[in-house]
Amino acid sequence: MKNTGLKNEALVGDILKSGSLVITEKNSAGVRLFKESDMSDGVISGKLTRPNYDISELKKSIDTSIFELIPNTPVQGPDTVLRSVYNVVTQSVQDLTVEVQKLNVEVNDLSAKVSELEIVSESLKIEADNEKLKANVADEQATIANAQVAITTIDLQNAVQNSINEAIQRVSLTARNEALVQENESLREQLFGLSAQTAEGAKSGANNNFTVKVTNPKNYPDADIYTSTSHNAGGGRKMSNTIEVSNVTTDLNITNVAFTFAGEPNWFKVKNGATTIAAESSETYQLEYNNDVIGGSGTGPGKRGGLKPRRRRIGWRGKATTYKNRTLTVKVTFDDGSTDEVTLTAHLRKNRKSG
Numbered sequence: 492m493k494n495t496g497l498k499n500e501a502l503v504g505d506i507l508k509s510g511s512l513v514i515t516e517k518n519s520a521g522v523r524l525f526k527e528s529d530m531s532d533g534v535i536s537g538k539l540t541r542p543n544y545d546i547s548e549l550k551k552s553i554d555t556s557i558f559e560l561i562p563n564t565p566v567q568g569p570d571t572v573l574r575s576v577y578n579v580v581t582q583s584v585q586d587l588t589v590e591v592q593k594l595n596v597e598v599n600d601l602s603a604k605v606s607e608l609e610i611v612s613e614s615l616k617i618e619a620d621n622e623k624l625k626a627n628v629a630d631e632q633a634t635i636a637n638a639q640v641a642i643t644t645i646d647l648q649n650a651v652q653n654s655i656n657e658a659i660q661r662v663s664l665t666a667r668n669e670a671l672v673q674e675n676e677s678l679r680e681q682l683f684g685l686s687a688q689t690a691e692g693a694k695s696g697a698n699n700n701f702t703v704k705v706t707n708p709k710n711y712p713d714a715d716i717y718t719s720t721s722h723n724a725g726g727g728r729k730m731s732n733t734i735e736v737s738n739v740t741t742d743l744n745i746t747n748v749a750f751t752f753a754g755e756p757n758w759f760k761v762k763n764g765a766t767t768i769a770a771e772s773s774e775t776y777q778l779e780y781n782n783d784v785i786g787g788s789g790t791g792p793g794k795r796g797g798l799k800p801r802r803r804r805i806g807w808r809g810k811a812t813t814y815k816n817r818t819l820t821v822k823v824t825f826d827d828g829s830t831d832e833v834t835l836t837a838h839l840r841k842n843r844k845s846g
Contacts, residue, residue, distance in 0.1 A: 495533060502534070511536045693737065696823070696831030700743065701768075703821050703833040704735045714838030716778070716819060718759075730759060730778040734835075736821060737773040744769050747824040750776075754817035756784045758839055761819075768823075814839040 497503055505513040514536045693704035694715070711717035716732055738745050745768040750761040762777040815838055822832040 497534060506534075693735070694833045694835070695739075696833050698829065698831045700738070700740050700825065700829075700831055701745065701823050701833075702737045702739060703835065704737070705835060706733045706735070707731075711838050713836070714815075715835040716759075716837040717839075719840040719842060720780075729762075730780060732778040734761065734776045734778065734821070735773055736768060736776065736823070738768040738770055738823075740770050740825075742770060743825045743827060743829075745823045746826050748774070748776075749822045751820040751822065752817070752837075753820065754814075754837075756814070757781055758784055758814060758817075759837070812841045814841065 495502075502513070514534055693702035695702045705715050707715070707717055718730055718732060736745075736748060746766075748764075748766050748768065752760065758781055759778055760781045762779050764776045765774045768774050817837040817839070819835045819837055820832055821835070822830060824830050
């Protein structure tokens with residue numbers, strides 16, 4: 492800001508000395524202009540009028556004694572402080588109050604802990620007394636035990652000698668037992684094992700856990716199951732073939748045995764038999780002609796009512812025929828959930844006459 496107008500002490504001093512003479516005069520238009528460097532910039536002057544006073548009346552007003560007015564006696568108020576100071580002090584008091592409450596809680600907690608420690612201290616004193624008592628008893632028992640150790644040492648030496656003798660006997664018996672177990676396993680393998688079964692012409696499954704053997708009086712080199720018969724072989728006659736299913740395991744049981752014939756005509760079937768086979772056991776199943784396919788005796792309506800025996804020939808040719816490429820699948824399920832199967836080939840020679 493510029494140091495002009497009444498802010499300039501030099502200008503104010505000149506005005507006090509010379510009055511309005513130091514102030515720029517107005518122009519013809521009645522406007523006072525100031526230059527940029529003019530110190531009187533912003534100072535406006537006017538005419539001073541001196542008022543006319545009635546001195547006698549003025550003296551009367553000054554000399555008048557006014558007694559009706561109540562004297563201006565200052566009222567004594569209560570002691571006060573600034574609000575800013577009051578707020579700070581009040582907040583300090585509140586903080587201290589909270590701190591005191593926390594300290595009181597901490598003191599209570601510490602007092603409780605002291606009480607607990609006093610209780611623990613008393614308990615430890617009792618335990619210490621008990622330990623002393625136990626120590627005294629242990630000393631007495633140690634004295635008695637030392638006397639017994641001498642006696643026991645002799646007994647122990649005798650027992651060690653006996654145990655050595657027993658160990659020698661046990662080793663000998665263990666060796667004999669292992670030899671007997673191996674001999675038993677060998678005999679069991681010869682009686683129930685896979686090699687014994689396959690040596691007799693049985694077929695084994697992929698897992699070598701069971702075998703299937705066919706008894707076939709009329710052997711044929713190209714078929715596991717072979718028979719030769721006439722066209723009226725049904726008639727309720729059984730086939731001469733049987734199937735022996737053997738469980739060659741020592742710890743698994745067969746829980747199901749299923750037979751599935753493949754090929755047409757389905758000229759034979761397996762007679763119902765056992766569906767479970769225990770470990771190291773066998774079951775034999777009889778084969779029989781399927782009379783519903785190859786023919787046999789039956790009944791039908793007669794000329795005069797009622798039923799009359801008659802002969803059926805379902806899917807059976809009158810001339811001699813050979814039926815090849817038929818299979819019988821034997822599938823077993825073990826109690827551990829595993830399965831295995833053996834597939835047998837079947838060959839039938841149907842003669843025109845009984846053969």
